[in-house]
Amino acid sequence: MTEIKKVPVKVAAYILGKSEQFIRCGLRYGSLNFGSAVSSNPHKKNATYSYHISPRKFMEYTGYTADEIFNTAKKLGVEI
Numbered sequence: 001m002t003e004i005k006k007v008p009v010k011v012a013a014y015i016l017g018k019s020e021q022f023i024r025c026g027l028r029y030g031s032l033n034f035g036s037a038v039s040s041n042p043h044k045k046n047a048t049y050s051y052h053i054s055p056r057k058f059m060e061y062t063g064y065t066a067d068e069i070f071n072t073a074k075k076l077g078v079e080i
Helices: 009-016 020-028 055-062 066-076
Strands: 035-039 049-053
Touching: 009 020, 009 049, 009 055, 009 066, 020 035, 020 049, 049 055, 055 066
Parallel strands: none
Antiparallel strands: 035 049
């Protein structure tokens, strides 16, 4: 079994059939409960964000296994 420490936004978007922007906005506004977004400066209009998607919570949400997520990332050329 593969151990995954992070699920990149690109991989989450592909698995869910949504855009990367959809995932980012969902994490930012708390409507996707499998991760979080942290702003570099929450009071700034053009703040940059860092995103974290919990592998465990994402697997619970999607039903995907760690191996399936890993293989999807590999297919997309994304390092996990």
